[in-house]
Amino acid sequence: MAPMREKIGVGLVGSQFISTIHAKALQSVADATIVAVASPTAGHAKDFAKEHGIPHHFTSLDQLLAMDAIDMVVIGAPNILHCEITLAAAKAGKHVVVEKPLCMNLAEADRMIEACRQAKVKLMYAEELCFTPKYVRLKQLLDEGALGKAVLLKQSEKHDGPHAAHFWDVERSGGGVTMDMGCHAIQFFRWLNGNTPIATVYAQMSTSVHAARTRGDDNAIIILEFANGVTAVAEESWTKLGGMDDRAEIHGSEGVAYADVLQGNSIQTYSQRGVGYAVEKAGSTTGWSFAMYEEIWNYGFPQEFAHFVDCVKHDKAPLVTGEDGRAVLEVIFAAYESAGSGRKVRMPFKTDVDKPYKLWKK
Numbered sequence: 001m002a003p004m005r006e007k008i009g010v011g012l013v014g015s016q017f018i019s020t021i022h023a024k025a026l027q028s029v030a031d032a033t034i035v036a037v038a039s040p041t042a043g044h045a046k047d048f049a050k051e052h053g054i055p056h057h058f059t060s061l062d063q064l065l066a067m068d069a070i071d072m073v074v075i076g077a078p079n080i081l082h083c084e085i086t087l088a089a090a091k092a093g094k095h096v097v098v099e100k101p102l103c104m105n106l107a108e109a110d111r112m113i114e115a116c117r118q119a120k121v122k123l124m125y126a127e128e129l130c131f132t133p134k135y136v137r138l139k140q141l142l143d144e145g146a147l148g149k150a151v152l153l154k155q156s157e158k159h160d161g162p163h164a165a166h167f168w169d170v171e172r173s174g175g176g177v178t179m180d181m182g183c184h185a186i187q188f189f190r191w192l193n194g195n196t197p198i199a200t201v202y203a204q205m206s207t208s209v210h211a212a213r214t215r216g217d218d219n220a221i222i223i224l225e226f227a228n229g230v231t232a233v234a235e236e237s238w239t240k241l242g243g244m245d246d247r248a249e250i251h252g253s254e255g256v257a258y259a260d261v262l263q264g265n266s267i268q269t270y271s272q273r274g275v276g277y278a279v280e281k282a283g284s285t286t287g288w289s290f291a292m293y294e295e296i297w298n299y300g301f302p303q304e305f306a307h308f309v310d311c312v313k314h315d316k317a318p319l320v321t322g323e324d325g326r327a328v329l330e331v332i333f334a335a336y337e338s339a340g341s342g343r344k345v346r347m348p349f350k351t352d353v354d355k356p357y358k359l360w361k362k
């Protein structure tokens, strides 16, 4: 492989919610430069490029992939496109950062991993919770032994529902809140627990509030038993009003630790007029709300991209890979199977079903 240039050239795929975060995060990484953005809706890539000072914009992915100046592609497109964009990027010899969830099913995951292996490019799985400063510190407390032996891990993400239609359409997303936000908790638990194998998965799911909008789950509880005896509980919701929640707990044999990424780091605010922007999915901010500062930094996105760029520039192994994304997806399938059957599912879980929600709705 040719020696890497001084600044890693990045191509962004997508131009809306998460790509805006990618652009802001990458702009804080000294060793990276955003060369181009591609997004199919006419005008979107152009506006995005103008707003973020990106020199090139395309409506065609192929044009972006044809650019020699691009070393690494960052995929911020709907779940159903992650596999095909990864395969095209690998074929063009670009390293790949793919947003969560990795893709729609295990066969796609295998194809993505194999294509990147054959093309000798890195497949990096963008799970920012492994870089969230408060969670990194939480893991340090566990690793240094301050909490004794881990007994119970908890993590939850809750808001009042996604901002775009593709999330609500299970044919394009693959599933509801378990697919969309449960993936964060599952990788968070694997990372905290040193990638210990998962022995069983149990899940309970419902479509409690949004049945008119989706066939996916809008609330879920997922319980994992790890082979080392640790239990992990994820609570996920698309029906929680009043701003995004992101919290974790570690209950150990000699201690306990609580970490709240958003409310715990925010400014408790009372406003009769309301706050212009308080936090992701804040809803009404009249009266009491919590106003975040440095939200992207508090979530670990600049740290995540500094790491991925460093991996590409210096040929290092990424902290979170395509294999991690596949392992998370396997647990997601097992969770939908459990919610469908009412039974605890033993891992490993093999399935050739093309979308996780189908195991729940069979």
Ligand SMILES: NC(=O)c1ccc[n+]([C@@H]2O[C@H](COP(=O)([O-])OP(=O)(O)OC[C@H]3O[C@@H](n4cnc5c(N)ncnc54)[C@H](O)[C@@H]3O)[C@@H](O)[C@H]2O)c1
Pocket: 013, 014, 015, 016, 017, 018, 019, 038, 039, 040, 041, 044, 061, 075, 076, 077, 078, 079, 081, 099, 100, 101, 126, 128, 164, 166, 180
């Ligand atoms: N890590 C996180 O916390 C986080 C947060 C939000 C979204 N995500 C993930 O990021 C992905 C995108 O979500 P979003 O919230 O940005 O959605 P969005 O609807 O805000 O943006 C999706 C983008 O994909 C583009 N797109 C659609 N078809 C495309 C194609 N054929 N080629 C290239 N681009 C195409 C759209 O034009 C749009 O710019 C999803 O997989 C989602 O799960 C991750």
